[in-house]
Amino acid sequence: MSEEVEGVGLRVGVVGTGYGGTELVRLLTSHPHVDELHLYSESQAGKGLGEVYAAWRDADLPLLPLEALEETELDVLFLATPHGASRELVTRWIGRPQVIVDLSGDFRFRDGAVYERFYRMPAAPRSLLEEAVYGLAEFAPPELSRARLVANPGCFPTAALLALLPLAKAGLLRPGSAIVDAKTGVSGAGRSPSLATHFSEVNENVRPYNVFVHRHGAEIEVYLGAGPVSFVPHLVPMTRGILVTAYGELVEPMTTEDLFELYRHTYAGRPFVRLLRPGTYPETKAVQGSNFVDIGLIATADGRKAVVMAAIDNLVKGAAGQAVQNMNLRFGLPETAGLVGRPLYP
Ligand SMILES: NC(=O)C1=CN([C@@H]2O[C@H](COP(=O)(O)OP(=O)(O)OC[C@H]3O[C@@H](n4cnc5c(N)ncnc54)[C@H](OP(=O)(O)O)[C@@H]3O)[C@@H](O)[C@H]2O)C=CC1
Ligand SMILES: CC(=O)N[C@@H](CCC(=O)OP(=O)(O)O)C(=O)O
Incomplete structure (x- = not known):
């Protein structure tokens, strides 16, 4: 389905080794335009992903501490972290990786008061809420193509x-x-x-x-x-x-x-x-x-x-897959790059 775009090789990071983060790893390890993949973990740093998930036991995928974000230049950073944690990470790292795609609910509402009513915690700074682009890929606005912060939908x-x-x-x-x-x-x-x-x-x-x-x-x-x-x-x-x-x-x-x-x-x-x-x-x-x-x-x-x-x-269209689709749209890659796998059936 997807064609190659010559010369595009992205340096990508993923924070979080939960289900969303690991699904991102599954998709990104076979993405034709991902040159580097760095995994960051708060609770599992120092281990390999194979020690956290048996399915990855043969893989050489080290889990780095969050501070290591300081040391690597990234084009895209995916946050597969809970709400609240994403707010902190975006506030700290916005602008360092070219784009942050956040899988949590922290940047989905422009109106911080609505967020606070439903998530029962302080909203992110208003300037960031206003900057974030809601990434419902099929209806994404033109601003997605230059976004620094993408709020992946629920x-x-x-x-x-x-x-x-x-x-x-x-x-x-x-x-x-x-x-x-x-x-x-x-x-x-x-x-x-x-x-x-x-x-x-x-x-x-x-x-x-x-x-x-x-x-x-x-x-x-x-x-x-x-x-x-x-x-x-x-x-x-x-x-x-x-x-x-x-x-x-x-x-x-x-x-x-x-x-x-x-x-x-x-x-x-x-x-x-x-x-x-x-x-x-x-x-x-x-x-x-x-x-x-x-x-x-x-x-x-x-x-x-x-x-x-x-x-x-x-976990795919509802989280990691759409996040990768948003990365593809943001960088002008074929929308289907890295996402061509057939459904598992039965
Ligand atoms: N599961 C789903 O179907 C969907 C999930 N989402 C959203 O995606 C995000 C990830 O979900 P999911 O992977 O399912 O959740 P999990 O609970 O499976 O994983 C979340 C991971 O976030 C990391 N984490 C937790 N607290 C912190 C912290 N304070 N700082 C940094 N990292 C932290 C942990 O990784 P580690 O142990 O490596 O530190 C943890 O494993 C959530 O915001 C969720 O709401 C959105 C759509 C669908
Ligand atoms: C089964 C189950 O509990 N599902 C979760 C899905 C929420 C989610 O993942 O979305 P956010 O990113 O908006 O938190 C729920 O209903 O809360």
Whole structure:
């Protein structure tokens, strides 16, 4: 899918050896335009990645302390760190690597007060919030191509916004009518164990959580721009994947075929959006391990409501994959560079 761009070889760093950071390593180690890859870790510095993850036991990937960021010139630094930690790291290192791509929620809201309400911690300095470019890759603004700081979207917002933005941008979604029902795999909660992600709490169980108070509900509302959104996430017993089923009232009646044409037009030429023909619906297994988003849709018989379903891998399109896609767009590389792997199936 991707062609080589002569002469571009990036020096890349990744901070954090959690699930997001390690997924970045998986993608970046086979990226055709990454010349150098440096890994930084707060808790595991001095070890190799293979000591932290058995899957990497044969790899020569040393984990450097964060202070080593001082010593290396980087073109891109990915922060796969929790909110709060990312705020500190960006404040300290902005401008040193040419670009920082942050996977946390710290720079996704321009309005620090909204951030503080949902994340319950102090927001980053206003100048940085205003500078950050929200990297929903398929809708990224032209400023992405010169950004110093990219705020990689949340996993649920990525799926929900890709499902609903074509309608909202066309003025066809009735404000305040959107309902987003979402199911997520457990890796969305990161690698640190907790009671909620304990095997016996998750296995053979499905449960809603953070109903109407999840911070991703606020992120979806801000970037959808179609009034309040009712967002209900559910935890389901799988490792990777998000399936969003979004419902919205239409401002004017539409058929399923009208919807399909609108989405086909909106996503024409976007390599990671697989729009499914009416009558076919997305499933998480068909995107696992890949940067694809599969989108299916249908209108109600009276044409007054749309139901749009989107499936992504939360660790790829919902995190590390989209972060690499943003790096590609930022540096004028083929959008698909390093992201051509097929989904794992079954
Ligand atoms: N998991 C997912 O599906 C998604 C995650 N995200 C976001 O991406 C970020 C990373 O998520 P994920 O990898 O899943 O989380 P994990 O909990 O698996 O990993 C986070 C890593 O951050 C590092 N870290 C923790 N505290 C600090 C600190 N104070 N300073 C520096 N580094 C620190 C640790 O790495 P080390 O031990 O090496 O120090 C830790 O392993 C989070 O902000 C998350 O919200 C976004 C979208 C989807
Ligand atoms: C299963 C699970 O717990 N998922 C996480 C996903 C959040 C996330 O990763 O996103 P941020 O970067 O916005 O923190 C959650 O619902 O909070």
